[in-house]
Amino acid sequence: xxxxxxxxxxxxxAQGREDSLRSLLASMNSSPGVVDPQxxxxxxxxxxxxxxxxxxxxxxxxxxxxxxxxxPIPWLRPTLAFLGDCxxxxxxxxxxxxxxxxxxxxxxxxxxxxxxxxxxxxxxMRQHQQNPAADYVNTVGRTVRQIREEAALYDALAGYLGAxxxxxxxxxPRELRRLLIAYVAEQQAAxxxxxxxxxxxxxxWWLGNIANLAGGAVLALLLAPVVLLLSPIxxxxxxxxxxxxxxxxxxxxxxxxxxxxxxxxxxxxxPYIVIGCLKPGLFRLMTVVVLLSVAxxxxxxxxxxxxxxxxxxxHFARWVFLNxxxxxxxxxNYDGSQESYMDDFINKVGWGLNLLFSNGVGYPRTSWLxxxxxxxxQKFEYxxxxxxxxxxxxxxxxPGLTTFDLKRNSLIRExxxxxxxxxxxxxQWLNLI
Numbered sequence: 001x002x003x004x005x006x007x008x009x010x011x012x013x014a015q016g017r018e019d020s021l022r023s024l025l026a027s028m029n030s031s032p033g034v035v036d037p038q039x040x041x042x043x044x045x046x047x048x049x050x051x052x053x054x055x056x057x058x059x060x061x062x063x064x065x066x067x068x069x070x071x072p073i074p075w076l077r078p079t080l081a082f083l084g085d086c087x088x089x090x091x092x093x094x095x096x097x098x099x100x101x102x103x104x105x106x107x108x109x110x111x112x113x114x115x116x117x118x119x120x121x122x123x124x125m126r127q128h129q130q131n132p133a134a135d136y137v138n139t140v141g142r143t144v145r146q147i148r149e150e151a152a153l154y155d156a157l158a159g160y161l162g163a164x165x166x167x168x169x170x171x172x173p174r175e176l177r178r179l180l181i182a183y184v185a186e187q188q189a190a191x192x193x194x195x196x197x198x199x200x201x202x203x204x205w206w207l208g209n210i211a212n213l214a215g216g217a218v219l220a221l222l223l224a225p226v227v228l229l230l231s232p233i234x235x236x237x238x239x240x241x242x243x244x245x246x247x248x249x250x251x252x253x254x255x256x257x258x259x260x261x262x263x264x265x266x267x268x269x270x271p272y273i274v275i276g277c278l279k280p281g282l283f284r285l286m287t288v289v290v291l292l293s294v295a296x297x298x299x300x301x302x303x304x305x306x307x308x309x310x311x312x313x314x315h316f317a318r319w320v321f322l323n324x325x326x327x328x329x330x331x332x333n334y335d336g337s338q339e340s341y342m343d344d345f346i347n348k349v350g351w352g353l354n355l356l357f358s359n360g361v362g363y364p365r366t367s368w369l370x371x372x373x374x375x376x377x378q379k380f381e382y383x384x385x386x387x388x389x390x391x392x393x394x395x396x397x398x399p400g401l402t403t404f405d406l407k408r409n410s411l412i413r414e415x416x417x418x419x420x421x422x423x424x425x426x427x428q429w430l431n432l433i
Contacts, residue, residue, distance in 0.1 A: 047086075053394075177426050276387045
């Protein structure tokens, strides 16, 4: 099994270079929101271990909102962010990018503060890397190669069935399965279908994962008495803040929303990123640090087989602190429109949205961290739209495929190997095609 990794490079844009950088990023697209996978700067399509990538200029259009607390505004300078999700380590992906896309990356990073034309590109990217506070992978071990091979398998079987008498599936499903297995074997022998065996799991990943699992459990046990002892004080202080924290959910700017919308819905999957200030004070900071630690632990050890809570439409996601933990952004790649994405979260895990986002300045009022908040849909959507950023460049390695498609295609492949399925299992397998 090949585990998935991620990378994030962040660097302030040099003064006076923001417009040049935006033009350069726009040149990577064939139209707004549609990247050219073979563009001259970073030909993403040539990197067969890269699932998703995006480049954008980070700004915080709502950072002045924190002034209501009487604290200094944590101004975030325009900052280039280059982030991606890949098979294997993010470090290996960066090395591959530096080796094969150096001229284009140098042009892009030349717009950033402190980048010299003779800089060691890989060393510079490593210097500007930032790790997420928490991240999520839909299905650990499902590689780009596997996704593409299984999509080709589904297309081949669907095409084969479409040319045959479908009534056979009802009268004799076992015979149809036998024919399909024989057909796949023929296609593989002819080199028209490839179903590669998974690569060995890196031993270091297993050891690290076990250590993280055990360490988190031990830490939770050690802290449990302290948590129980301090919980009344914590809940009293939390409720005091929840009843007094200002709410700020004005209608989003229509022009800005339209600019973001024109970059969306060019594929069944969309990129998403929101940014904002954290409510000031050590209490709120420690709350969000603990909650993100728990979320990251759960995503790593529990929600790693196709769903985040009850939500199954997210491919990858991450939470990242900015500006000495005074600001944060959340980025994801999700299936469907933004409206359906919001509805999915609100209806299925609204309490989770409140836990992870209610520590942001202006969030709709919550009770005990989990109630209220996102349940006021209009205020929540106004809040989210106002904090959303446009994505200048976005790449997906398998256009047209949703998380549902990926899971279905994997189940079809697994069904080919099943040694003695029952007739009901055979029928269920055939219904996938």
